[in-house]
Amino acid sequence: MTLFRTAALLATLSLAPWSSSDDAPMRGFTPASARAEREWERKFVALPDPDSLREHMRYLSARPHHLGSPRDSANAAWIRDRLRGWGLAAEIETFRVLFPTPRERVVELVGPKRFVARLQEPALKADPTSGQQAEQLPTYNAYSPDGDVTAPLVFVNYGIPEDYDRLERLGVSVKGAIVIAKYGRSWRGIKPKVAAEHGAVGCLLYSDPDDDGYHAGDTYPDGPFRPRDGVQRGSVMDMPLFAGDPLTPGVGATADAKRLPRSEAPTIAKIPVQPLSYADAEPLLAAIGGRPAPADWMGGLPITYHVGPGPARVHLRLRFDWRLVPAYDVVARIPGAERPDEWVVRGNHHDAWVNGAEDPISGAIAVLEEARAYGALLKQGWRPRRTIVLALWDGEEPMLLGSTEWAETHAEELGRKAVAYLNTDGNGRGRLGASGAPSLARLLSEVARDVPDPETGLSVWKRSHLGEVATAGGADRRREARERSDLAVSPLGSGSDYTAFYHHLGIPSLDLGFGGEDDGGIYHSIYDSFHWFTTFSDTAFVYGQALARTVGLTTMRLASAEVLPYEFSRLSERVATNLKDVQDLHRTVRDSIEEQNRQIEESTFVAMNDPRRPLVTPAREEVPPFLNFAPLQNGATRLKSATSRFETAYAAAFTGDGHALDTPGMDRLNALLLRAERALAPPEGLPHRPWYRQLISAPGWYTGYVAKTMPGVREAIDAKRWPEAEAQAEALGRALEQEAGVLDEAAALLESAKANGR
Numbered sequence: 001m002t003l004f005r006t007a008a009l010l011a012t013l014s015l016a017p018w019s020s021s022d023d024a025p026m027r028g029f030t031p032a033s034a035r036a037e038r039e040w041e042r043k044f045v046a047l048p049d050p051d052s053l054r055e056h057m058r059y060l061s062a063r064p065h066h067l068g069s070p071r072d073s074a075n076a077a078w079i080r081d082r083l084r085g086w087g088l089a090a091e092i093e094t095f096r097v098l099f100p101t102p103r104e105r106v107v108e109l110v111g112p113k114r115f116v117a118r119l120q121e122p123a124l125k126a127d128p129t130s131g132q133q134a135e136q137l138p139t140y141n142a143y144s145p146d147g148d149v150t151a152p153l154v155f156v157n158y159g160i161p162e163d164y165d166r167l168e169r170l171g172v173s174v175k176g177a178i179v180i181a182k183y184g185r186s187w188r189g190i191k192p193k194v195a196a197e198h199g200a201v202g203c204l205l206y207s208d209p210d211d212d213g214y215h216a217g218d219t220y221p222d223g224p225f226r227p228r229d230g231v232q233r234g235s236v237m238d239m240p241l242f243a244g245d246p247l248t249p250g251v252g253a254t255a256d257a258k259r260l261p262r263s264e265a266p267t268i269a270k271i272p273v274q275p276l277s278y279a280d281a282e283p284l285l286a287a288i289g290g291r292p293a294p295a296d297w298m299g300g301l302p303i304t305y306h307v308g309p310g311p312a313r314v315h316l317r318l319r320f321d322w323r324l325v326p327a328y329d330v331v332a333r334i335p336g337a338e339r340p341d342e343w344v345v346r347g348n349h350h351d352a353w354v355n356g357a358e359d360p361i362s363g364a365i366a367v368l369e370e371a372r373a374y375g376a377l378l379k380q381g382w383r384p385r386r387t388i389v390l391a392l393w394d395g396e397e398p399m400l401l402g403s404t405e406w407a408e409t410h411a412e413e414l415g416r417k418a419v420a421y422l423n424t425d426g427n428g429r430g431r432l433g434a435s436g437a438p439s440l441a442r443l444l445s446e447v448a449r450d451v452p453d454p455e456t457g458l459s460v461w462k463r464s465h466l467g468e469v470a471t472a473g474g475a476d477r478r479r480e481a482r483e484r485s486d487l488a489v490s491p492l493g494s495g496s497d498y499t500a501f502y503h504h505l506g507i508p509s510l511d512l513g514f515g516g517e518d519d520g521g522i523y524h525s526i527y528d529s530f531h532w533f534t535t536f537s538d539t540a541f542v543y544g545q546a547l548a549r550t551v552g553l554t555t556m557r558l559a560s561a562e563v564l565p566y567e568f569s570r571l572s573e574r575v576a577t578n579l580k581d582v583q584d585l586h587r588t589v590r591d592s593i594e595e596q597n598r599q600i601e602e603s604t605f606v607a608m609n610d611p612r613r614p615l616v617t618p619a620r621e622e623v624p625p626f627l628n629f630a631p632l633q634n635g636a637t638r639l640k641s642a643t644s645r646f647e648t649a650y651a652a653a654f655t656g657d658g659h660a661l662d663t664p665g666m667d668r669l670n671a672l673l674l675r676a677e678r679a680l681a682p683p684e685g686l687p688h689r690p691w692y693r694q695l696i697s698a699p700g701w702y703t704g705y706v707a708k709t710m711p712g713v714r715e716a717i718d719a720k721r722w723p724e725a726e727a728q729a730e731a732l733g734r735a736l737e738q739e740a741g742v743l744d745e746a747a748a749l750l751e752s753a754k755a756n757g758r
């Protein structure tokens, strides 16, 4: 508290930090247009207000507001009315989506002892909204199928593929068993998917106190971490296949859309899944016998974890109400004065699992502050060049429903018009984190230099930059981080509403948020509340303000830059790094298979085996062939030279106070730049999951949230599909050549304009 106050005081005493960089370059603007832009930006940053953020959160998180609930539609109408009140044209666009809610949930230990799980989060006196039980969704995993199974229990650690490799060595099979897995280390939907692939018939997920409970810190309400009865709800749909409504893949879930029968919906989980608190999980885990779990699998409960199978037997019975419910997206438009057919889209979801003060309201209120500020600027005569679309999505929690269905419905128009999508979700305290398209790293870094960090008085850029240096592994990486002037924008996996825009439509996107100082264990529980947030997270709403400033300015610059402010050298660098990564991966896989085969021949596994705790010897594997990465290497090289040619031409054309382009030239340049980024997401998409078209990164097939870079190539190597790995290296190489070709065209345009002496 003291630290924060001092820092806030410093921040107020120093000059407004955005006034210090008047002459700093602004990507996409000439000095003259940058001066006009700065005038408006100065007015903008003064507007986002902590009190207003707090009051909006108080209202929006006051009652449970999950998709399909009365409060969900009331919140949507309230948001629309606010937006209209600020002078923006706002509408609600409605979709009909499949959203199962629980009808019956039973988890019981039927042997050797009996225990019935409570499956209920108790109200806490300290937290007034935790007692709104009549409106709370019960604890469950959305898109688990109905099921009724009784089977022996097996503990599978985090339930990710490498844990099953370990089980195999231990000689333990999950065939016909119910597995119990810790939350964490992968997206939750991966766990039942991998369990079912190994023959399990049911899946229990629980939050281990080691991860976000009492081993992490004081538990709620004394501290921010997960109390014994806290449960993480969440979707278990097969999101890496496609996002959005499971019945309408690839098309908008409008009222009259053609729908798959539920029995044919491929993204619904294959086996029943139920989440548990650690209070409910402990008796189940304690009843498992067999071998003790490997030392690094032990969690934070005061028991020895065993692997099983059995003798613990569990009865799992789940029934759901499989209904179509309305999803209410609130969408507001500020028409562009000069380039109305180029759109900057900015969004955050408004639905929550329960009250959702942090997830998603802490991010949604930033959008509202940006909207309020834009309303005020419009009254003073501000007119952005391009159209700004502000969206508050519904149904993000079940599976990015509102954003995906909207993006699919307007896919053709977005494909032609959207220049960027800017996303936020829950927001905390600390450093700015950014993932997304490398081509937006320069723009974001310029903005972040102009926004003060509330706790340190440094700029948001400086704090994040120093954080990148401090956390870089090894001297080389540290040096590299120190020298880098643009913030590191990490590759996008999935887990929020950018997915349809970036991965499906190839629109350059950013996902932004402050974090690193906001640990807790209330995620997707009834304890993610106004009380929790205002006690433990961004209590003064100064990071909400910083977020509204950061994303607001990024939106404004995208909307008013003369030339789209993409910068491609970060992309070209990332491609080079990722190319080296996949080559290293291939080499590592080769080497480790060769080594393992050799150890099998040399009887190493016999020598290393403890006969009292025997391990199964792995089988010999075929050594992978050498692969031809040449088309990918050529594409990467071509992109690199096109990028530097474009940068040189750009710098030459934008010298002094003006630029070398006439109006049709400017139109063509912007159109080319927009096309350049689309080249990375060709219509054929990724193998086995063509909905995902972005070839630069995708949510991992077996990781979910975490991105796989060059996913086509990398996942083929992971799965040992060698011809596919080569075909994907070729496809990606082609996409890079195409992007390079467009950049060459853009460079030629600038060069000839310059030569013609305009």
Ligand SMILES: [Zn+2]
Pocket: 349, 359, 360, 396, 425, 426, 496
């Ligand atoms: Zn969220």
